Amino acid sequence: MNAPCRWLVDNSQLLPARGDALDVACGHGRHALWLAERGFRTTAVDGDSALIRSLNHEAVSRALPLHAQTIDLENGPPFLLPDSFDLIVVVHYLHRPLCPALVAALRPSGVLVYETFTRAQAARGKPSNPAFLLEAGELLRLVQPLEVLAHREGEFDDRMVASVVARRDSAG
DSSP, X not given: OOOOOHHHHHTGGGSOSSSEEEEETOTTOHHHHHHHHTTOEEEEEESOHHHHHHHHHHHHHTTOSEEEEEOOTTTSOOOOOTTOEEEEEEESOOOGGGHHHHHHHEEXXXXXXXXXXXXXXXXXXXXXXXXXXXXXXXXXXHTTTSEEEXXXXXXXXXXXXXXXXXXXXXXX
16 A cells, blocks of 8 residues: 655644545545544545445454545536535545535535646646646635645656645634
């Protein structure tokens, strides 16, 4: 199992101490497992049912508070309810129409950790589809009206990415 992305780990002091977490487009579940190991009641979602079965098996074998679900993030029915999570993590995934629902799914004082590729990554290979690559400064716009706690954009770990840690206002 790969380690969680450096952006998440390096900004762990900005995360809530506990609560309900969501890992969107979780893949093999490296972030979901990391969150559950730290005591978050974690939900992980991805469209690949084989990966979800494997992740649920791993969570059970390690007695972690993690439940993974197969969900079509782009064409399925809405799955995010407002005020549902204290922490949402999205890494290397972009579906712009989902962003408002992610922001709304945060509880007051909830935190969104998001990192994905920028258009500059296409010159390095994959991904290269513009639909999955951020324009310069776009991630900051996508997370509005959240308060940005940390942000970066450029080359990190040999990838061209934009990253943000943002918090919902405590008043909701």
